[in-house]
Amino acid sequence: MTTSRIVTLLTDFGTRDPFAGVMKGVMLGVAPDLKLVDLTHEIEPQAVADAAFWLAQSYGWFPAGTVHLAVVDPGVGSERAPLALSAGGHFFVGPDNGIFELVARRARALEARELKPDRLGLTVPSRTFHGRDVFAPFAAALASGALAFGDVGPLRKPTRSELFVEPVSSSTGIEGAVVVVDRFGNLITNLPGEALTDRRRTKVSLCGKTLLIARTYADVPPGALAAVVGSGGMLEVFARDGSAAERLAAKRGTPVRVHG
Amino acid sequence: MTTSRIVTLLTDFGTRDPFAGVMKGVMLGVAPDLKLVDLTHEIEPQAVADAAFWLAQSYGWFPAGTVHLAVVDPGVGSERAPLALSAGGHFFVGPDNGIFELVARRARALEARELKPDRLGLTVPSRTFHGRDVFAPFAAALASGALAFGDVGPLRKPTRSELFVEPVSSSTGIEGAVVVVDRFGNLITNLPGEALTDRRRTKVSLCGKTLLIARTYADVPPGALAAVVGSGGMLEVFARDGSAAERLAAKRGTPVRVHG
Amino acid sequence: MTTSRIVTLLTDFGTRDPFAGVMKGVMLGVAPDLKLVDLTHEIEPQAVADAAFWLAQSYGWFPAGTVHLAVVDPGVGSERAPLALSAGGHFFVGPDNGIFELVARRARALEARELKPDRLGLTVPSRTFHGRDVFAPFAAALASGALAFGDVGPLRKPTRSELFVEPVSSSTGIEGAVVVVDRFGNLITNLPGEALTDRRRTKVSLCGKTLLIARTYADVPPGALAAVVGSGGMLEVFARDGSAAERLAAKRGTPVRVHG
Numbered sequence: 001m002t003t004s005r006i007v008t009l010l011t012d013f014g015t016r017d018p019f020a021g022v023m024k025g026v027m028l029g030v031a032p033d034l035k036l037v038d039l040t041h042e043i044e045p046q047a048v049a050d051a052a053f054w055l056a057q058s059y060g061w062f063p064a065g066t067v068h069l070a071v072v073d074p075g076v077g078s079e080r081a082p083l084a085l086s087a088g089g090h091f092f093v094g095p096d097n098g099i100f101e102l103v104a105r106r107a108r109a110l111e112a113r114e115l116k117p118d119r120l121g122l123t124v125p126s127r128t129f130h131g132r133d134v135f136a137p138f139a140a141a142l143a144s145g146a147l148a149f150g151d152v153g154p155l156r157k158p159t160r161s162e163l164f165v166e167p168v169s170s171s172t173g174i175e176g177a178v179v180v181v182d183r184f185g186n187l188i189t190n191l192p193g194e195a196l197t198d199r200r201r202t203k204v205s206l207c208g209k210t211l212l213i214a215r216t217y218a219d220v221p222p223g224a225l226a227a228v229v230g231s232g233g234m235l236e237v238f239a240r241d242g243s244a245a246e247r248l249a250a251k252r253g254t255p256v257r258v259h260g
Numbered sequence: 261m262t263t264s265r266i267v268t269l270l271t272d273f274g275t276r277d278p279f280a281g282v283m284k285g286v287m288l289g290v291a292p293d294l295k296l297v298d299l300t301h302e303i304e305p306q307a308v309a310d311a312a313f314w315l316a317q318s319y320g321w322f323p324a325g326t327v328h329l330a331v332v333d334p335g336v337g338s339e340r341a342p343l344a345l346s347a348g349g350h351f352f353v354g355p356d357n358g359i360f361e362l363v364a365r366r367a368r369a370l371e372a373r374e375l376k377p378d379r380l381g382l383t384v385p386s387r388t389f390h391g392r393d394v395f396a397p398f399a400a401a402l403a404s405g406a407l408a409f410g411d412v413g414p415l416r417k418p419t420r421s422e423l424f425v426e427p428v429s430s431s432t433g434i435e436g437a438v439v440v441v442d443r444f445g446n447l448i449t450n451l452p453g454e455a456l457t458d459r460r461r462t463k464v465s466l467c468g469k470t471l472l473i474a475r476t477y478a479d480v481p482p483g484a485l486a487a488v489v490g491s492g493g494m495l496e497v498f499a500r501d502g503s504a505a506e507r508l509a510a511k512r513g514t515p516v517r518v519h520g
Numbered sequence: 521m522t523t524s525r526i527v528t529l530l531t532d533f534g535t536r537d538p539f540a541g542v543m544k545g546v547m548l549g550v551a552p553d554l555k556l557v558d559l560t561h562e563i564e565p566q567a568v569a570d571a572a573f574w575l576a577q578s579y580g581w582f583p584a585g586t587v588h589l590a591v592v593d594p595g596v597g598s599e600r601a602p603l604a605l606s607a608g609g610h611f612f613v614g615p616d617n618g619i620f621e622l623v624a625r626r627a628r629a630l631e632a633r634e635l636k637p638d639r640l641g642l643t644v645p646s647r648t649f650h651g652r653d654v655f656a657p658f659a660a661a662l663a664s665g666a667l668a669f670g671d672v673g674p675l676r677k678p679t680r681s682e683l684f685v686e687p688v689s690s691s692t693g694i695e696g697a698v699v700v701v702d703r704f705g706n707l708i709t710n711l712p713g714e715a716l717t718d719r720r721r722t723k724v725s726l727c728g729k730t731l732l733i734a735r736t737y738a739d740v741p742p743g744a745l746a747a748v749v750g751s752g753g754m755l756e757v758f759a760r761d762g763s764a765a766e767r768l769a770a771k772r773g774t775p776v777r778v779h780g
Binding site: 004005006008010015035037038039040041042054057058061062063066182183184215216217218228229230231 | 274275276277278281282284285286288289292296305335336337338386387388389392393
């Protein structure tokens with residue numbers, strides 16, 4: 001796999017303090033011609049599941065050979081391993097804490113390796129900022145071609161995360177859950193839009209309410225609650241001109257059922 | 261017109277969820293050497309008039325031949341047309357909903373065309389994310405030179421938007437309005453600074469108050485209300501160390517009069 | 521010193537209105553191949569001391585020869601001079617108001633010059649946006665090599681700022697202060713981690729409380745207050761899973777003492 005020389009960044013560092021910028025400085029010090037693209041730095045602090053969801057939704061829109069640097073790392077300074085993945089034609093760099101779980105479940109040609117800092121001659125990292133001291137150097141080395149994926153460290157099976165459950169089908173419908181709440185309060189579920197190709201599945205139930213599945217946001221009147229297949233291909237529950245999360249008191253993990 | 265290989269982005273997507281990053285991935289997939297510059301992703305959701313204002317204020321500071329991708333699109337999935345403009349030495353890509361109104365009113369050499377997705381061999385777009393599925397591919401194709409402006413689709417007259425009124429002059433002054441409120445609560449009007457070259461026009465009236473026109477923010481004491489010709493060349497009403505919008509209960513559309 | 525063709529940006533412009541983007545447009549108009557990296561645009565409005573702190577913490581992570589454009593400029597339009605520094609192998613461009621104080625105190629090979637707009641043939645700047653009209657053109661000219669540092673204007677001694685005090689050592693400990701509050705409410709001090717190599721200094725006192733110095737955030741139980749040597753090498757006071765600033769009612773300037 002050849003590199004695209006692009007690195008995406010996804011963190012919970014926020015944009016107020018210059019931590020993301022510092023990681024970019026480190027990467028440009030390795031290879032000044034890298035293309036650095038922010039996915040987001042506004043993952044809720046330590047919300048590994050949100051990070052995993054958005055990463056899995058986003059990476060495939062980049063050219064093959066892109067390196068995706070993902071740092072939401074509640075365990076920084078503890079024993080969790082630093083990881084690199086080769087999956088679905090892309091590279092991923094970050095902590096082994098479930099952040100790559102959805103990528104790994106769905107991707108073809110998965111290979112994971114533990115990052116060994118001595119492979120890059122790195123000095124002992126700070127105890128609080130492995131994004132700068134470990135992950136950014138490895139992301140830049142992979143993206144620039146200075147280090148081959150096979151040379152970052154030994155093969156390692158990623159720790160299986162229980163953060164995500166898969167939908168369950170029965171004769172009466174499919175049972176899933178809210179996976180993430182977007183910034184508008186839309187409830188994105190783990191139910192793929194293809195599950196609706198069976199025409200008899202036209203309703204969504206959650207929080208004691210049953211909603212219709214619309215074709216687009218504009219199909220329902222202001223204030224109404226409904227569901228739609230979102231741009232990522234998953235079923236979303238939305239309130240026209242409002243927050244479905246607030247209206248339904250729903251959140252990550254809330255059960256959602258699609259039925260006839 | 262030759263391309264600068266720069267694309268600016270202006271949206272209401274916010275920066276919490278990675279939608280802007282995904283559009284960048286799509287564009288870099290078309291041409292990895294494009295230069296992508298964020299203008300803002302924090303336009304108030306669906307505030308087309310704000311988007312139109314900031315776009316018109318900003319684009320001319322970029323090199324000629326830059327492509328400006330502007331996506332504030334309440335009508336996504338409905339019948340509004342996707343548009344490209346060539347205006348003032350720049351290109352613009354986005355929905356035909358008034359977002360290019362101020363650019364079009366003021367620019368020389370205006371030409372507008374409807375985007376025809378088949379010109380790029382695009383598949384049917386999602387119903388909710390034309391930024392990713394239509395506008396980003398066309399912006400990248402124009403910026404990279406892969407597609408000439410004349411080839412994006414047929415000529416089309418942009419829908420005239422009533423979002424903006426022009427100032428009206430009389431023997432006693434000029435009557436205009438607040439066009440946008442900036443993040444500090446400054447009230448930016450549609451009254452150009454040149455209107456003040458007539459020395460007798462030294463006062464601004466709005467919301468029942470009459471204010472003096474200062475040379476710079478620092479000219480007035482803390483807490484005072486005054487007006488100034490802002491960096492974009494338009495008359496602005498400000499409160500030193502505070503929000504003029506709050507102090508005056510003013511907003512977009514509030515009438516403003518310049519007089520002697 | 522050769523340029524890295526990288527320019528970092530640090531301002532209090534925010535990201536809602538497109539002022540940072542406009543500065544980038546100006547710089548790309550000077551040299552389209554410049555690499556532009558945001559440090560932050562969310563410095564509190566006019567908080568020169570915060571800007572000075574984060575700039576000093578960040579710049580050294582970029583390649584030598586990088587230009588750091590820093591615009592937090594309460595005095596725009598007044599008499600404060602526009603400045604460029606060559607310091608520690610990097611260039612700096614911004615107002616002479618203390619924003620470069622910490623860089624200047626610590627850097628080797630410091631040289632400062634006043635920017636003379638006629639050196640770039642600049643027209644009279646707006647009174648409110650020198651970032652766009654003066655600082656961005658000089659930053660781009662330096663970063664692109666179009667102008668040598670020695671040619672930006674005459675040598676000038678930067679105005680000494682009283683924004684920062686240095687720690688004071690005594691036989692019983694070291695007395696310092698909180699320098700900045702980060703977005704999590706962590707209190708970053710002016711006490712360097714090396715001050716703790718003397719093993720008898722294992723406690724931190726502030727706001728009437730005495731805290732232990734931990735190795736990493738994860739070392740203390742949820743809710744606890746403690747100190748740690750942060751990723752920038754300075755002593756930080758933190759509350760596990762909370763804001764130390766709120767818990768202690770501490771802020772910039774709060775005295776902090778390290779002792780046995």
